[in-house]
Amino acid sequence: MVDPTPAGSAGSSTASAFRATLKRDLLIAYKRKHDVVNPFMFFLIVATLFPIGVSPEPERLAQIAAGVLWIAALLASLLAMDNLYRADYEDGSLEQLLLSPHSLYFLVLAKNIGHWLVSGLPVVLVSPLIAYMLNLPAGSYLTLFLTLLLGTPVLSLLGSIGVALTVGLGSRGLILAVITLPMSVPVLIAGTMAVEQTQNGASLAGYLAILGAMLLAAITLAPLASAAALRISVN
Amino acid sequence: MTMQDTHLTAIEPGTAMLAANELFCERDDRILFQRLSFAVAEGQVLQVRGSNGSGKTTLLRIVCGLNDSYEGDLTWYGAPLAEQVEHFRHELLYIGHRVGVNKVLTPLENLRWTCGLSARVDDDAILQALAAMGLRGFEYSQCFTLSAGQQQRVSLARLLLSPARLWILDEPFTTLDKHGVAQLEFLLAEHAAKGGAVLVTTHHELHVPELEELELG
Numbered sequence: 001m002v003d004p005t006p007a008g009s010a011g012s013s014t015a016s017a018f019r020a021t022l023k024r025d026l027l028i029a030y031k032r033k034h035d036v037v038n039p040f041m042f043f044l045i046v047a048t049l050f051p052i053g054v055s056p057e058p059e060r061l062a063q064i065a066a067g068v069l070w071i072a073a074l075l076a077s078l079l080a081m082d083n084l085y086r087a088d089y090e091d092g093s094l095e096q097l098l099l100s101p102h103s104l105y106f107l108v109l110a111k112n113i114g115h116w117l118v119s120g121l122p123v124v125l126v127s128p129l130i131a132y133m134l135n136l137p138a139g140s141y142l143t144l145f146l147t148l149l150l151g152t153p154v155l156s157l158l159g160s161i162g163v164a165l166t167v168g169l170g171s172r173g174l175i176l177a178v179i180t181l182p183m184s185v186p187v188l189i190a191g192t193m194a195v196e197q198t199q200n201g202a203s204l205a206g207y208l209a210i211l212g213a214m215l216l217a218a219i220t221l222a223p224l225a226s227a228a229a230l231r232i233s234v235n
Numbered sequence: 236m237t238m239q240d241t242h243l244t245a246i247e248p249g250t251a252m253l254a255a256n257e258l259f260c261e262r263d264d265r266i267l268f269q270r271l272s273f274a275v276a277e278g279q280v281l282q283v284r285g286s287n288g289s290g291k292t293t294l295l296r297i298v299c300g301l302n303d304s305y306e307g308d309l310t311w312y313g314a315p316l317a318e319q320v321e322h323f324r325h326e327l328l329y330i331g332h333r334v335g336v337n338k339v340l341t342p343l344e345n346l347r348w349t350c351g352l353s354a355r356v357d358d359d360a361i362l363q364a365l366a367a368m369g370l371r372g373f374e375y376s377q378c379f380t381l382s383a384g385q386q387q388r389v390s391l392a393r394l395l396l397s398p399a400r401l402w403i404l405d406e407p408f409t410t411l412d413k414h415g416v417a418q419l420e421f422l423l424a425e426h427a428a429k430g431g432a433v434l435v436t437t438h439h440e441l442h443v444p445e446l447e448e449l450e451l452g
Contacts, residue, residue, distance in 0.1 A: 024340070028337060093348075093349075235303060
């Protein structure tokens, strides 16, 4: 009986495999709350250190508020990244992911989305509060919120490439930061420039378009790079 | 330096599900195997044997497609495997020595995902499979509370749930108790009887009909 049955009869669709992966990662995050809370606390603490370390004067803080928030968000995203594939690599789940008949692109994207929902989104949501603490000029809240909303997923997607490349290494230390942070610079520039320039009357739309374009490029390309990197790491 | 040269009696073409031709693999300047040819046919259990470090796991990972640092040809139903990866993966069930069980999830949640990656499986079927593997009462316990053997059983429950024809199992007997060993042997024999094929590494003496052996190292 040589009749390789066509795929799909009892098989799952790519969409259901995508949902299953997303659900699983959210469930794991829910059960490992400290993994989610730690980067978030880190974000709050880093942002709080600046008024203490630089200057508590409202005028000085207003100048650096946007930059501080962006850098704190970037570092928090980096700190959270390590959880993305590590446990899966160690317990063998990653091999199962790689051997799925479905496109690894979508499965990696599902993991990235799940990861951003628990690590990036909370930072975005709390950012106006921290911005208030840092005396961000009144007109810039919406700009900051929207740029972070578009920018942090890009940071997650780029970080995923770095994590995928280093997941097989025994001691990673700072290598993840060395790989990921340079790639994140354009996002950081676009995000902080947007806040600064709109204060001086520039239109917000242009910056949102740039960040939106970065997000689209990251969604379409970064998971491909992550998938390829994972195959190399598991090899 | 480990070297060897293994040829199994060729199986008639057409019946072979998976065949390897003249495989060569070198790792850290050490030749693990060269000119290694074998075939697994429907209804057959192929046990890969060999001393520690002889490349059993590497061979299984090469066949699965997890490791691509080899030379030689792999064919799937007579055609190059690389051209039909998607179909191959639909028909493949691989359990490595890292069994793919997440520690914070429950057995039910683990299997929902692992099985959901390739097939549609409902919760009732998973609960039945877990009960059949002797895990009744543990369905909703987080896996870090289970013993190594029980975690192995969670992953082996996939054998009952998957429609895959080719099972590739890396040391599936290691943590199982006597009863578990007998049950797994029964499952392997049953799978072969239904026309499936098994590629398995173990040091355990397998009591399965239609057993072929491949000696490495």
